[in-house]
Every structure is written in structure tokens, then in C-alpha cells.
Amino acid sequence: MEKKLTSSDFFWAFVRSNFLQGSWNMERMQALGYCFGMVPIIKRLYEGEDRKKALKRHLEFYNTQPFVTAPIIGITAAMEEQRANGKNIPDSVINGIKVGMMGPLAGVGDPIFWGTLRPITAALGASFALTGSLAGPILFFVLFNAVRLAIRWYGIKYGYTKGTDIVSDTGGNKLQKLTEGSSILGLFVMGALVNKWTSVNIPVVVSQITNAKGEVVTTTVQTILDQLMPGLVPLLMTFACMYLMKRNINAIWIIFGLFAIGILGFATGILNVK
Amino acid sequence: MELSSMQIIAIFIIASVAGMGSVLDEFQTHRPLIACTVTGLILGDMTTGIIIGGTLEMIALGWMNIGAAMAPDAALASVISTILVVAGHQSIGAGIAIAMPLAAAGQVLTILCRTLTVVFQHRADSYAEEGSLIGIDICHLGALLIQALRVAIPSTLVAMYIGTGAVQAMLDAIPAVITGGLQVAGGFIVVVGYAMVINMMGVKYLMCFFFLGFVVAAFTNFNLVALGVIGLVCAIVYIQLNPKYQVAAAAPGNMSSSAADDELD
Numbered sequence: 251m252e253k254k255l256t257s258s259d260f261f262w263a264f265v266r267s268n269f270l271q272g273s274w275n276m277e278r279m280q281a282l283g284y285c286f287g288m289v290p291i292i293k294r295l296y297e298g299e300d301r302k303k304a305l306k307r308h309l310e311f312y313n314t315q316p317f318v319t320a321p322i323i324g325i326t327a328a329m330e331e332q333r334a335n336g337k338n339i340p341d342s343v344i345n346g347i348k349v350g351m352m353g354p355l356a357g358v359g360d361p362i363f364w365g366t367l368r369p370i371t372a373a374l375g376a377s378f379a380l381t382g383s384l385a386g387p388i389l390f391f392v393l394f395n396a397v398r399l400a401i402r403w404y405g406i407k408y409g410y411t412k413g414t415d416i417v418s419d420t421g422g423n424k425l426q427k428l429t430e431g432s433s434i435l436g437l438f439v440m441g442a443l444v445n446k447w448t449s450v451n452i453p454v455v456v457s458q459i460t461n462a463k464g465e466v467v468t469t470t471v472q473t474i475l476d477q478l479m480p481g482l483v484p485l486l487m488t489f490a491c492m493y494l495m496k497r498n499i500n501a502i503w504i505i506f507g508l509f510a511i512g513i514l515g516f517a518t519g520i521l522n523v524k
Numbered sequence: 525m526e527l528s529s530m531q532i533i534a535i536f537i538i539a540s541v542a543g544m545g546s547v548l549d550e551f552q553t554h555r556p557l558i559a560c561t562v563t564g565l566i567l568g569d570m571t572t573g574i575i576i577g578g579t580l581e582m583i584a585l586g587w588m589n590i591g592a593a594m595a596p597d598a599a600l601a602s603v604i605s606t607i608l609v610v611a612g613h614q615s616i617g618a619g620i621a622i623a624m625p626l627a628a629a630g631q632v633l634t635i636l637c638r639t640l641t642v643v644f645q646h647r648a649d650s651y652a653e654e655g656s657l658i659g660i661d662i663c664h665l666g667a668l669l670i671q672a673l674r675v676a677i678p679s680t681l682v683a684m685y686i687g688t689g690a691v692q693a694m695l696d697a698i699p700a701v702i703t704g705g706l707q708v709a710g711g712f713i714v715v716v717g718y719a720m721v722i723n724m725m726g727v728k729y730l731m732c733f734f735f736l737g738f739v740v741a742a743f744t745n746f747n748l749v750a751l752g753v754i755g756l757v758c759a760i761v762y763i764q765l766n767p768k769y770q771v772a773a774a775a776p777g778n779m780s781s782s783a784a785d786d787e788l789d
Contacts, residue, residue: 268550273648273667275641279592282648286664289657298655305652305660309645313591316549356591364588365725368552369717372581374748375557379578382571386578387561394552423769431759433725434733438755439748440718441737447582449711480742484712491719501587502596502628504716509624512709517701521708 253295253334255327260410262290264403267323270316279313284348287319291327295334304330307341314352315359320402322351324409358429366436367397373443448484451524525611526687527567534566535683536676539603543675544668546599546634549589556580559602567610576606579620579710584627586717590724594638597630603679611686614695621706622695624713633674641667733758 270283285308292304314322326344333339375390452471461467475482487508494504515521527535538559545553552558557577564573580602587595601623609619644667651659685691722734736758741751763769 269548269664269668271548271550272544272671273641273644273664274547274638275645275667276592276635276639277642278645282645282660282664282667285648285652285660289660293657301657302652302655305655305657306649309649309652360588360590361725361727364590365721368588369585369721370748370752372555372557372585374752376578376581376585377748379557379561379574379581382575384561384570384574387557387574390555390557390581391552398550427763427769430727430730431763433727433730434759434762435752435755436721436725437727437730437734438737438758439752440721441734441739442741442748442751442755443585443737444715444718445738445741448714451708451711481738484715485738487712488715488719488722491716492723495719495723501716501720502624502631505596505624505713506628508713508716509621509706509709512707512712513702513705516705516708523704523707524711 253331255291255294255331255410259290259294260327260406263287263323263327264320264406266290267319267402267406270319278309278311280316280319281309281312284312284319284323285309287323288326288330291330295330300334303341307344310345310348312348312352314356315363317363317398317401318355318359318405319352320405321409321412322348322355324406324411325351325413327406328410328413358425361429361436362432363398366432366439368394369436369443370439373439373447444484444488445481448481448487449524450483450487451522452483452520453522454520525567525613527611527683531566532680532683535563535603535607536680538562538566539599539676539679540672542599542603543672546597546630546675547638547668547671554597554599554602556584556598556602559599560606563603563606564610567607569610572610572616573606576609576616576619577602579616580605580623582714583620583623583710583717585714586720586724587627588720588724594631594635595720596624596627597634597675598627599675600630600633600678601627603675604682607679607682607686608691608695611683612691612695615703617707617710618695618698618703620710621703630675634671637670637674641670 266287266289270280270287272286273282274280275282285305288304288308292301292308296304308326325347329339329344329347333344371390371393374393375386375388377386378389379386450472452475454471456469456471456474458466458468479485491504495501512521542554542559545551545555545558556579560573560577560580561570562573564570564576567573580598584596584598584601587598589595604626605619605623608614608622609616614622644663648660648663651663682691733755737751737755740746740754746754
């Protein structure tokens, strides 16, 4: 009798795929998590010796952006199904597909999800939250997870129906368009945030004059900078951070460095709260 | 403020959920927006929790795990700093400042845990030899449990001792110049997160859109939704007009236009 995966198998693979990174470890990263996600599929298709082999097959090194794992699960499910029905698909082909796809898909998933979707939904949520509104956290949680769960569910379905055709599909420029488009959106919003959601005040007085109307006009370094271009100092700080990170300096050290600048600046009166 | 045992149990649970979220990175329960809000709710002051969450979220905006690189840990920072502000009666500024060393500590702890869970990976190998599906599940979820405890244990300890005055006295001993300076730094510390995102994108040729966003925000009062729409329009127009995406469509178009040129000649 032909072995066939049922929709409940896919449902449980989908549920389990939400725990992909649970056992993330320094040796094989998401390997165990991937195997954990494949358990319902392996359970349906294999018994005895074949089951052991299948489990071992999916415990090989694996690591990618977690959400884009969905289509890979779909593809390997399709391949395992064919293999269970007697088609000769060697281990190396199945692992080759996984390893071959995880790199390119992470290259798509990282800028889209970590670079664009999360910062934008989180910034939107935070803008509400700063006023104490519960709408902020709810908005972030619902928006982000709706997109994420949809990608996970339809990704598995898509990978399963398309099988290895997906490789030729991604060879087209659909994914490239998506990645590039989301990078543009992400960078645009980052630029806006660098300007809007930072505050630097250098209250050092440059001049103090009494104008024709008899009002005292105080010019500080900050007023001059703001006339030139508001947000100039945060912009330069952003570039400095990018430079330091490219030299592999841990972000947390940069954060402490900025704290030190804040404390020194405050103590000497060069910096103050706006 | 002394916490009731119910509150301490609730803190243990939410800290576990945040710790799991931190390694899973799926439901985002480790993000300050979520973790601080729920912690605030448990302690009876959700509004303060939301505000801390929003402030910390801005700082943590770009904190992400890429490949094998770990980000500073938002889970531990969110839960403990909210406890310190709400139950320890600290200012939000001080809470944010304390959150940073906590994020660093959380990062070290998660690296430790992720090294420890190599053992679970090896145990799973032997379960695979036996063909035990349950064994695989136990190993995977066991490793997840360790990540939950990583955040839950320190958070619960802080929650237990927050009422005793020891924590209070320690926090009150911080001099004003430090808290003031930290508040100043809070205004620009967010750039680290932005820099992380920009670096991760790694697309120098698209940096013009970053500058466009910067200038539009500098000279308008648009809110985030408006800015997002402008960014989206830029992205769509760029893709529509970019010649590299039009190889297939452009070929017949070129032919007809050259034919038209001929007629005009």
C-alpha cells in the first residue's frame, strides 16, 4: 500500500516547527530542532530500521533563519514520502537539499524578517507603548505572529507541493525582488528612526546676545547643529557603531561605551537631556 | 514592595516563557514589549510595564540572532528591569540603565546554555539509534527547559528579594551623576540597534534610501505609518523601474520601439 502523509501530519509538523530553535546548540545548531519537526512525518512513513535511519538523517548540522525552514520541511517531507514508497533517494540528496537551501533562504529571511518586519512592527508597537497604551504590545504581537504563522503554514504546503521545483522557482527573481524591496523599506525606516527616535542635546553655550526687541537669545552648539541638519549627531553615532561592529566589536561593549559617553558628558555638562 | 507567593510563581512562569521565547525567537515573548508588559501586569502596574517595554524595545530594536552570533538577551533584561522599576520603586531611566548589564549577563548565560545543550544533541543521537521518537522529543524539549530556567531562576530570585531592602539599598546607592548620565545615554543608545540592522542588510548600493528616510523624518512631522508607506512606495517603484527585473518583459518592448523608430526615420 502506498504511504501517504495526511493533513494532520502536516499540521503537527507545523506546530512543532514553531519550536525549531529550542535545542539550538553550538555543535549542530538547529539539527535536533529540525528532527523534532520531522517526527510526525517520520512516524507516518517509516518503521523499524528505516525509522532509525530517517531520524539519523535529520540530525545532521542545520541552521537557517527559523521561519524560512517551512518550505524546506515541505520539500524534505515530499522526498521522504517518495523514498518511503520505494523511490531511490539517497541520504546525501536529502541532506544536500537541506544544506543547499538553508544558506540562500537565510539570505532572504534575515533581511525580510529580522531587518524589516520585526523592527518595523516593534517600532510601531513601541511608539504606542511609550504613551502607556496597551495597543502597542498587542499590535506588535498580533502583526508579527500573523505574518510568521502564515509563512510557516503556507511555506510547508508550498514546499511539499512544489518539491524540488522550488529550486528553479527561487532561481527566478521573485525572491530577489522581495529581499531587495524589503531592504529598501527597512533602510528607509531605519533612516527615519535614527532621526526621530534619538535625542542628543549639547547645551554648551556659543553666544548670548540681546536682540533688537530686547530678548536674550542663547545659541548653543545644539541649536547650530539643528539649523544645519536635525539629528546629525545620532547619524554620525550610527555610522560609528556600524564601523565598530564591522570590526567585530560586540554590540554590548558599544552600548557600555555609549553609556560611558553619556555619564562623562553629563558630568562635564557637555551633554544633557533634551 | 513585598511580593506575594502567587506573584512570585507568576513571575517564574512568565520568565520561563520569556526564556523560551529568547531561544526560539518565534512568538517574540522575549521582546521587551511583551515581557515587560506581562511582568508589569503581574506586579499590578501594567502601564509602567508597557512604558518600560516601549523604551527597551527601541533600544533592542536591532538585537537579533544571525547565524551563530548571539544578540544581547532581551528576556532577562526585560523581566528583571521591570521588577526593579515597579516593585523596587526605581525610575524608568534607572531601570533601562540596569537592563543593559542584565542583557550582557543574559547573553553570556545563553551561550553557556547553548554549549550545555550539545549534551542533549548527543543523547538524541543515541535515541535515534534506538528509533525512539519519544527520546527525540524529550531531548529537544529538555534543552528548551534549560533555556527557560536560565531566565526564570535569576528573575525569581530578584522577585523574592526585592522586598527585603537589600536590593533597594543597592539601587539607592547609585550616585545621581550616573543615573543622569544614563538617562542622557538612553537618548542615543538606540543607534546601536539601528546600526545592527543596517549592517545586517549589507546593501551599500541601497543606502540612498536610508538617507532619504533620514531627511524626510528630519523635516516633516509624519508618523511611523506615513513613513512606512513612503518607504514601501520607494521599494515598489524601485523594483518596477529597475532594468534588471525587466529582461523578459523588455525584449518585445524594445523591438516594437525600434520598429517605431524606423518608421519615424
